Amino acid sequence: MSNWQEMAAESSAHNGLTEAEIAFIREHLYDNPGELILKAGKFRGLDVKKLAGQIQSRQKALKKLPEWSANENLIFPPALSVEQCSSEATAHYKAGIVSGKTLIDITGGMGIDCYYMSRSFAQTHYFEQQLQVASTAEYNFTQLGATRIHVHAGESLTALRNGLTADWLYADPARRDANKEKVVRLADCTPDVAGNAAVLLNAAPNILIKTSPLLDIDLASKELQKLKEVHVMGYEQECKELLFILDREMREPDFKIKVRIIDAAGQPIHELDFDREEERNALVDYSRPLGYLYEPHAAVLKAGAFKTLCARFNVRKLAMHSQLYTSEDYSAPFPGRCFRIVAVCKPDIREILQHIPGDKANITTRNFPAKPEELRKKWKIKDGGDHYLFATTLADQSKVVIVCVKPI
Structure with missing residues (x-):
């Protein structure tokens, strides 16, 4: 830098x-x-x-x-x-799922999450070890009128061990090591929230932990004690972050996964709640492309709700590994992109061009032996337009290109 x-x-x-x-x-x-x-x-x-x-x-x-x-x-x-900081959209969402008398933010930073979550509490304690960062956050909080946030330039775990308590505790562990390289395992982040779970749960009955969307949910669930929920956050077309909620009173090891695709105000556009047992037991029907095609949002795929989608939204999978879905009738609530199917073609540009105007289309590949940019170059198709080409593999292992348009 x-x-x-x-x-x-x-x-x-x-x-x-x-x-x-x-x-x-x-x-x-x-x-x-x-x-x-x-x-x-x-x-x-x-x-x-x-x-x-x-x-x-x-x-x-x-x-x-x-x-x-x-x-x-x-x-x-x-x-x-x-x-690296949270967006205002995801911060607004966090502020809507926590509340109480006191909040402790043990990882401070820029203070985006702390500022918005503090609105749901009578008082908030912000901790940040870097003096300049803490000083700047305090100045910004003052400018924003956040008078109920108490800024502490120091190490948070010491304060917790010395008796500081709250209704909720928030942690966004640093995801870079001493060499500034990115890390995603909880044990490699700072502070180690899994290793210090006893200290955190003694200080607050409810813990909210934000992590990278790259973190393996099931591996993390084995590291964390008292895990109640995992919120998989989607905003626009991306999976933005994972939120792990720990509850001191949890007795059962099972946890609920909550997919939330939100708007700019942090309000859910799509919601999908399930658990691993439901996903294991869900029945799946396979089908060739019917009237409509569905591409799950990245947050849904991250959550692993591959089979649950079929039961909840009355759709069928094209193939086990393609992660594309279809239905005869339009399923508007589906959490992802929805399209009306115009044609199903062989991966032959001469056949494809019969169904798209000009030489422009949007290309996506799912479980297909070529990348979109490779197909675009091979077929001499420009990016954009109102038509969408999905190159994929069906359940019978046949390779097809599904030509689509937006449903409405």
Whole structure:
């Protein structure tokens, strides 16, 4: 990381940004930060390196953090921290599933989740070991009017061992090791929430843990004590994060998996609750493509609800490993993308072109021996348009291309 990027969070948390600095950021918000550095001599009296860092971070945050981006007084951390923080959408969702008198956020950071969840509590304790990060968060909380958040620049587990308690405890363990390399196993994250489960559960009866969507749910479930629920969070077309809820009173080892595909306000668009036993016992019918085709959302696939979809939404699978579904009648509530089937073709461009106008279509492959970009190059088809081509393998092992359009 370059020096000017590292300086993104170095504004004084006590003094904040000056009017001149705010005006500079506003005027150059959509400019290239690197080019601003090269022109620093033109802007006398301003620390352009610092401001370029702020601009780069705000550019990263415009879509992800619209409310924070709209507040010109806030100080943003380096762009990498913005990339790694929760979105406002998922933070709003978390705020809707926790409540009580006291919340403890043991991993602090930028404070997005802490800020939104604090609205559901009478008081919140925010812990962050890095003094500058904690100081900046405290300044931002003040600017946002979050007066019920108490900021602690220090190590959280010590405070918990010394008797600090709450109704809910929140943890977003750092997912990078000492070499700044990404890690996904709970034991490799900091703090080790599984290894410190006894301390956490002694401090609060309810624990909410956010992890990377890459974490293996079943492996994590074996590491965590008192696991009650796993929320698999989908936003737009991606699986964004996993939320593990621990309950001190849990007796049974079974846990519920809750898929939530949310909108920008954190409200669920699609919901799917199931458990591993239901998935194991669900019956599956296989079929050739019928009237409609369904592609499950990435969060549904991450949750492993492959067979449960058939029972809940009256759809059939095309093949065991293709993870595409079909039905004669339209199933509007299906948690994913839905299409009306126009034709089922061999993987032959001459046959496919009979069903699409021009040379433009969107290509997806599922359980097919070629990638979309390879087919696009081979078939000389441009990306885009109103038609969708799904290259896949059916239950009888035949390779087909299903030509679709949006259902409505």
